Amino acid sequence: xxxxAAINIISAEARRRAGIxxxxxxxxxxxxxxxxxxxxxxxxxxxxxxxxLESSKDDRLWRRVVESLADHExxxxxxxxxxxxxxxxxxxxxxxxxxxxxPIRILxxxxxxxxxxxxxAMLMQEQKARLGAMDIEIxxxxxxxRAIERAQSAAYSQFEVQRGLSIHRLIEHFEPYDQxxxxxxxxxxxxxxxxxxxxNPSEELGGFDIIFCRNVLTGMTPDARRHTLRMLAERSAPAxxxxxxxxxxxxxxxELYRAMSGIKGVYARTIEAARQAA
Amino acid sequence: MRQGEKSDMKTCLVVDDSRVIRKVxxxxxxxxxxxxxxxxxxxxALAYCRKKMPDAILLDRNMPVMNxxxxxxxxxxxxxxxxxIVVFCTTENDVPSITExxxxxxxxxxxxxxxxxxxxxxxxxVGLIGE
Numbered sequence: 001x002x003x004x005a006a007i008n009i010i011s012a013e014a015r016r017r018a019g020i021x022x023x024x025x026x027x028x029x030x031x032x033x034x035x036x037x038x039x040x041x042x043x044x045x046x047x048x049x050x051x052x053l054e055s056s057k058d059d060r061l062w063r064r065v066v067e068s069l070a071d072h073e074x075x076x077x078x079x080x081x082x083x084x085x086x087x088x089x090x091x092x093x094x095x096x097x098x099x100x101x102x103p104i105r106i107l108x109x110x111x112x113x114x115x116x117x118x119x120x121a122m123l124m125q126e127q128k129a130r131l132g133a134m135d136i137e138i139x140x141x142x143x144x145x146r147a148i149e150r151a152q153s154a155a156y157s158q159f160e161v162q163r164g165l166s167i168h169r170l171i172e173h174f175e176p177y178d179q180x181x182x183x184x185x186x187x188x189x190x191x192x193x194x195x196x197x198x199x200n201p202s203e204e205l206g207g208f209d210i211i212f213c214r215n216v217l218t219g220m221t222p223d224a225r226r227h228t229l230r231m232l233a234e235r236s237a238p239a240x241x242x243x244x245x246x247x248x249x250x251x252x253x254x255e256l257y258r259a260m261s262g263i264k265g266v267y268a269r270t271i272e273a274a275r276q277a278a
Numbered sequence: 279m280r281q282g283e284k285s286d287m288k289t290c291l292v293v294d295d296s297r298v299i300r301k302v303x304x305x306x307x308x309x310x311x312x313x314x315x316x317x318x319x320x321x322x323a324l325a326y327c328r329k330k331m332p333d334a335i336l337l338d339r340n341m342p343v344m345n346x347x348x349x350x351x352x353x354x355x356x357x358x359x360x361x362x363i364v365v366f367c368t369t370e371n372d373v374p375s376i377t378e379x380x381x382x383x384x385x386x387x388x389x390x391x392x393x394x395x396x397x398x399x400x401x402x403x404v405g406l407i408g409e
Contacts, residue, residue: 075399081409093298159393159396162388162392162396162400163396163399163400166386166403167380167386167403170376171373171376175373176372
């Protein structure tokens, strides 16, 4: 069991490093997430782990702890309406306005174990004929190294491939391998994954025409949410789009984005971009 | 149950030779507000469907008397036999088995072991329940 002081130390560092908000009612979650970290780092308990963190200020260990708190569950084709809207309404607009040969760049910010990025890749593969010569890049980023490694592996358990994925898509896009289901190379080629912190994103990732950042802001403090939305706006193309998760809003950064009229949770950087897809 | 509620409820036939699995599946599907009945093999299920087609059928593969593949082939030959949405539910999880079942006429496929999340997701895939 962790006492209040230990929980406070962890909460403060999770907030500072990743903007993570840990409500008092969820402190049990901290214990649950820290248990495997403590075990694999060789500590007898979570309390021993926190003591070690306090005394050593070990940056690697702190990162590992905060990343374990940032891990969140996701699944294939979660809330698919904005994905379909992107394919049918936004992608044609982007194709029209893009300079010839410039790729259309898509960011899945806070992609966790990668299911959203792979879902987009499956849609691209299925609609390949319609895309013609369009060059498309999908990039998934997450603060958690463990999540990024899992996303890169493109291998999912039998449980994971049955959530959100139809059986037709499973046999079309995956191959069974060693008790798992692995995405085929035809899907893998669409996506790359990078470890990145939304509070301090890497410039090297470049700009994006559309950013999916779904079910990430929910777990953040209000300050971190505002900061993240500002950072995403900086990463956005001048006429780019942003997609948030169910129940998430642009509040606190309303001057940066305009809500699209046709669909919930989709925003445009400029009035022109909002009009073109509407 | 209130008067008149029963006729509005969607119906599901749970077909499995294991009583335990029928019970577990039934409890999950009743949680989605379905009215459920059970059958212990394909022949029993076919007799049931000839009287009244359910909206959904959760179907095991390996059963005595008539297995799931033979049942769904026979069902699809029946008048109105194309109406029920058939969700296969089996431990056979290799691609040839899945392809065989899809060709025989099943709409979705659950690989055992399953839980509420999986059944819910698969029922959403085929439009039996909303998001």
